[in-house]
């Protein structure tokens with residue numbers, strides 16, 4: 319980078335990572351709260367550009383800079399694709415900030431780590447995540463819309479896989495969507511860059527429980543890209559079905575839910591399953607037949623076919639992202655819509671929709687408590703034989719009508735807020751050069767979003783961008799990655815540990 323003339327800024331030059339301070343940005347609103355810390359919508363002070371600032375949580379780090387952050391930065395530096403969120407730069411703050419938890423200067427602020435400053439990843443900003451968007455009252459996805467999002471998800475994932483990256487945390491809140499209809503994969507904190515080296519073990523404690531494939535739940539430490547495809551299958555079925563399909567409470571319950579729908583595996587349906595480390599612990603106690611096709615009988619034939627291929631128990635038989643993009647589902651009517659034709663919504667991230675729901679709940683509880691108090695007062699006066707107090711007009715009306723603010727916020731009777739992760743989607747009405755169907759996604763009016771007869775089958779839109787086409791072909795599930803090892807027993811899991819704040823700690827040792 320060239321040195322700027324005195325008093326001038328090199329704003330045309332791309333700053334090197336960490337060279338700028340977070341004070342170059344004005345934080346506008348918190349849009350996410352994750353394992354790393356907070357995610358903010360922010361404005362670059364000079365250019366006015368809107369970005370997302372993801373603060374790397376350092377408070378609990380005794381080992382220095384968290385490995386998940388290093389991994390995310392390294393991997394995102396390598397990936398450049400329109401369906402993968404763009405990391406623009408990394409910025410720092412030298413001291414504790416006013417808006418972060420903890421009291422500056424006090425010992426408790428940063429017990430583990432000596433560095434009291436903050437480190438932020440600066441991303442391009444997207445208006446929504448899929449979980450938050452789907453959870454918005456009144457939002458329902460049409461089949462062409464679902465197909466449009468799924469194509470983008472699979473295209474981004476295929477690009478990752480051919481570049482030897484496993485995402486390992488595909489779920490709705492990690493799929494960012496903008497008001498132009500673009501979908502991008504985000505949160506590469508658990509992603510893994512891997513080589514096709516046999517006999518190297520990987521951790522099986524990855525992927526949020528509801529979206530975790532059976533081979534990981536059964537303890538395998540040798541796996542490949544099809545772990546991500548299982549998660550995609552769960553998302554597609556969830557979008558079409560209207561709610562999460564495997565909402566397990568813990569690993570055992572998760573496997574049980576999977577077996578109930580996909581059948582209990584045996585050596586015939588899944589050769590080698592009985593050799594998996596925890597097969598004996600979780601062995602089904604009764605025979606269970608695969609009934610996925612009956613259960614999702616309301617899906618159209620091609621959707622069912624694709625969900626079936628994605629939710630195949632044996633990972634070596636599961637469909638790849640490339641083949642999924644070629645599935646008839648995307649090439650039969652109703653065709654995927656053009657992203658640009660999708661409706662525009664007010665910003666909705668899972669964090670915001672949950673916050674709104676909690677506010678509604680608290681308001682409703684407060685309202686009910688007030689009603690109880692009034693009723694008790696009323697009863698007491700009657701008991702004493704005194705004439706009832708004339709309630710003010712508004713208060714009397716409140717006996718039968720919700721408060722105006724509750725109407726504005728879509729009042730519902732108080733119910734406990736739903737479990738985290740529990741969004742409910744509203745029920746809707748190759749290796750480079752390999753043969754496939756997708757034209758470049760750079761041209762949104764291309765055949766990708768139209769009738770297949772208008773488009774070529776020979777370009778998935780992957781393998782583009784500044785990176786040389788990989789020479790490696792997507793491997794089977796037996797692919798392993800170097801330097802990663804199994805972690806502990808079968809019961810540690812994403813349901814509690816990964817959704818919570820301990821991911822950096824949990825995955826910090828010897829994790830590649």
Ligand SMILES: Nc1ncnc2c1ncn2[C@@H]1O[C@H](COP(=O)(O)OP(=O)(O)OP(=O)(O)O)[C@@H](O)[C@H]1O
Pocket residue numbers: 349350351352353354355357370372403441442443444445446447450491492494504505506507667668669816817
């Ligand atoms: N580039 C972005 N633009 C807009 N919102 C974003 C962006 N990146 C993240 N978010 C919001 O912040 C949330 C949390 O971000 P992210 O998943 O990257 O953090 P995390 O700490 O890894 O979270 P988790 O604990 O869920 O894995 C996302 O679900 C999304 O709503």
